[in-house]
Amino acid sequence: xxxxxxxxxxxxxxxxxxxxxxxxxxxxxxxxxxxxxxxxxxxxxxxxxxxxxxxxxxxxxxxxxxxxxxxxxxxxxxxxxxxxxxxxxxxxxxxxxxxxxxxxxxxxxxxxxxxxxxxxxxxxxxxxxxxxxxxxxxxxxxxxxxxxxxxxxxxxxxxxxxxxxxxxxxxxxxxxxxxxxxxxxxxxxxxxxxxxxxxxxxxxxxxxxxxxxxxxxxxxxxxxxxxxxxxxxxxxxxxxxxxxxxxxxxxxxxxxxxxxxxxxxxxxxxxxxxxxxxxxxxxxxxxxxxxxxxxxxxxx
Amino acid sequence: xxxxxxxxxxxxxxxxxxxxxxxxxxxxxxxxxxxxxxxxxxxxxxxxxxxxxxxxxxxxxxxxxxxxxxxxxxxxxxxxxxxxxxxxxxxxxxxxxxxxxxxxxxxxxxxxxxxxxxxxxxxxxxxxxxxxxxxxxxxxxxxxxxxxxxxxxxxxxxxxxxxxxxxxxxxxxxxxxxxxxxxxxxxxxxxxxxxxxxxxxxxxxxxxxxxxxxxxxxxxxxxxxxxxxxxxxxxxxxxxxxxxxxxxxxxxxxxxxxxxxxxxxxxxxxxxxxxxxxxxxxxxxxxxxxxxxxxxxxxxxxxxxxxxxxxxxxxxxxxxxxxxxxxxxxxxxxxxxxxxxxxxxxxxxxxxxxxxxxxxxxxxxxxxxxx
Numbered sequence: 283x284x285x286x287x288x289x290x291x292x293x294x295x296x297x298x299x300x301x302x303x304x305x306x307x308x309x310x311x312x313x314x315x316x317x318x319x320x321x322x323x324x325x326x327x328x329x330x331x332x333x334x335x336x337x338x339x340x341x342x343x344x345x346x347x348x349x350x351x352x353x354x355x356x357x358x359x360x361x362x363x364x365x366x367x368x369x370x371x372x373x374x375x376x377x378x379x380x381x382x383x384x385x386x387x388x389x390x391x392x393x394x395x396x397x398x399x400x401x402x403x404x405x406x407x408x409x410x411x412x413x414x415x416x417x418x419x420x421x422x423x424x425x426x427x428x429x430x431x432x433x434x435x436x437x438x439x440x441x442x443x444x445x446x447x448x449x450x451x452x453x454x455x456x457x458x459x460x461x462x463x464x465x466x467x468x469x470x471x472x473x474x475x476x477x478x479x480x481x482x483x484x485x486x487x488x489x490x491x492x493x494x495x496x497x498x499x500x501x502x503x504x505x506x507x508x509x510x511x512x513x514x515x516x517x518x519x520x521x522x523x524x525x526x527x528x529x530x531x532x533x534x535x536x537x538x539x540x541x542x543x544x545x546x547x548x549x550x551x552x553x554x555x556x557x558x559x560x561x562x563x564x565x566x567x568x569x570x571x572x573x574x575x576x577x578x579x580x581x582x
Numbered sequence: 583x584x585x586x587x588x589x590x591x592x593x594x595x596x597x598x599x600x601x602x603x604x605x606x607x608x609x610x611x612x613x614x615x616x617x618x619x620x621x622x623x624x625x626x627x628x629x630x631x632x633x634x635x636x637x638x639x640x641x642x643x644x645x646x647x648x649x650x651x652x653x654x655x656x657x658x659x660x661x662x663x664x665x666x667x668x669x670x671x672x673x674x675x676x677x678x679x680x681x682x683x684x685x686x687x688x689x690x691x692x693x694x695x696x697x698x699x700x701x702x703x704x705x706x707x708x709x710x711x712x713x714x715x716x717x718x719x720x721x722x723x724x725x726x727x728x729x730x731x732x733x734x735x736x737x738x739x740x741x742x743x744x745x746x747x748x749x750x751x752x753x754x755x756x757x758x759x760x761x762x763x764x765x766x767x768x769x770x771x772x773x774x775x776x777x778x779x780x781x782x783x784x785x786x787x788x789x790x791x792x793x794x795x796x797x798x799x800x801x802x803x804x805x806x807x808x809x810x811x812x813x814x815x816x817x818x819x820x821x822x823x824x825x826x827x828x829x830x831x832x833x834x835x836x837x838x839x840x841x842x843x844x845x846x847x848x849x850x851x852x853x854x855x856x857x858x859x860x861x862x863x864x865x866x867x868x869x870x871x872x873x874x875x876x877x878x879x880x881x882x883x884x885x886x887x888x889x890x891x892x893x894x895x896x897x898x899x900x901x902x903x904x905x906x907x908x909x910x911x912x913x914x915x916x917x918x919x920x921x922x923x924x925x926x927x928x929x930x931x932x933x934x935x936x937x938x939x940x941x942x943x944x945x946x947x948x949x950x951x952x953x
Binding site for chain 2: 406426428430502511543546552
């Protein structure tokens with residue numbers, strides 16, 4: 283039973299990390315039907331910024347949770363700026379262009395950002411300090427679930443709630459939903475569509491940065507390539523849950539996390555990815571729009 | 583006309599005898615390896631090592647009072663060219679051969695040397711069956727075979743740590759999986775311990791918590807991991823986070839400063855095998871400085887091993903008192919020789935004893951060689 287619980291919670295942690303990153307994919311797709319392949323890189327940049335800020339904070343004598351918070355805030359600001367700029371220079375000029383052009387631009391930005399960090403920082407793996415403190419009250423169950431896992435789960439839940447509130451209850455959220463439904467109509471009723479799209483990128487990037495800080499602190503290492511690997515899995519999660527759907531991204535992330543965890547635990551970690559992607563294929567065959575996705579009629 | 587023909591034959595015969603007679607006055611050391619093509623960097627250092635050794639030995643009177651002559655042949659690491667190379671060296675009368683470099687080329691050439699009774703010593707061919715199959719009694723090497731690391735790690739786990747249940751993991755790559763498969767084989771052959779888990783993990787995954795849970799479930803006392811440092815760091819971190827205390831034993835791919843830097847305290851106490859520390863061997867420093875004076879650069883891959891092989895071969899001839907095959911082989915197997923890779927002799931399969939790997943342990947962020 284302990285073993286099952288351990289795998290369940292491990293899958294939940296992994297799943298919530300995937301979900302945090304998947305949200306960025308799904309929000310952008312929902313609004314402009316673009317798969318932002320550079321999203322994984324924003325996550326990676328978030329982790330790097332956090333590493334630098336954490337280093338500076340430690341030098342200036344901050345300690346404990348304050349370092350985590352400061353590093354996370356810096357990462358969020360920095361990553362959001364990247365997301366905003368990315369949209370402005372790589373996607374906005376192509377707004378009217380065929381979707382394939384935007385997609386290629388996204389792949390280009392992904393490669394550019396990876397190599398930029400490779401050159402500007404380092405090709406090596408860097409150690410990332412564990413910013414998440416070890417809680418004493420978690421010690422008795424540490425072999426099943428640790429403090430880091432707890433913090434990751436809590437952060438994900440809180441972020442989800444805030445995001446849902448933002449989309450459902452606020453004026454900005456209403457504008458976002460309107461833009462998603464019909465961009466030209468939204469423009470006609472006076473919504474600044476460009477600003478809404480920029481904002482979507484900023485929010486998505488901020489979520490990626492939170493993911494980046496948490497994951498880097500959890501696994502203790504960063505490298506210019508981590509964004510690509512995490513991006514692939516998060517993208518899978520977004521598609522699994524139905525790309526464009528916010529609850530879908532969360533569900534997709536969790537389903538993917540559990541699949542991997544249980545496949546590794548009960549079958550063999552050799553087949554972890556086989557099960558993960560096998561499940562994706564199966565779901566896409568049965569429900570082409572994903573678990574919670576709505577089949578969109580293509581306007582011809 | 584007939585007389586001219588006879589005269590010519592006579593002249594040829596005399597000349598032939600003359601060259602033959604001249605050849606008997608030198609010891610011929612064949613050197614075969616890639617000296618051109620994209621694999622040349624693996625062959626040229628050993629060739630230069632042979633040249634340095636021969637120059638030094640000739641300057642001090644040669645071997646058995648004779649000068650040593652080098653016969654250098656390029657095999658480009660290609661098995662089909664290596665057979666020609668071998669035939670050529672045998673025809674030219676090589677007494678001993680230093681080479682070949684690549685395992686495939688070595689294997690292709692060995693049969694020819696075996697038939698001609700020529701001892702061959704490779705500085706770099708690590709393929710295990712070359713010595714272990716017993717097919718080539720004329721083959722020796724100054725480098726440890728591919729499975730030596732795994733053997734070292736398993737011996738350490740079973741005999742030094744005394745564990746009974748071992749989990750073996752790898753990163754699914756050629757290097758890591760090869761190491762893990764050898765480790766599994768050696769554990770099973772030893773009969774003293776069992777492999778409770780044998781699996782590949784996905785490089786780059788977010789965490790390895792599931793597998794760590796599995797190690798606990800299967801009650802393994804040691805984890806043998808084949809792979810590189812990024813995954814090893816995540817494994818030891820995950821073990822620490824999940825409060826799992828089992829011995830972590832890995833390979834040379836993990837014996838990297840990044841492992842200690844990235845895994846931090848979680849790396850403390852981890853064991854890994856790595857090439858023996860050669861820096862304390864005086865001849866190693868001498869050989870390297872000879873190379874630097876001669877060529878002005880650092881020696882490349884397999885220089886020490888090539889230098890050692892040349893020394894071992896010529897020393898064996900000196901010790902045997904002749905270039906007779908059986909005597910030379912016996913000398914290689916019984917007489918110790920000082921080389922840049924240590925003071926070595928060869929076992930009856932042809933592997934150099936005492937060459938190769940040591941077990942290291944992470945202690946206060948440094949790798950400490952366990953004697």
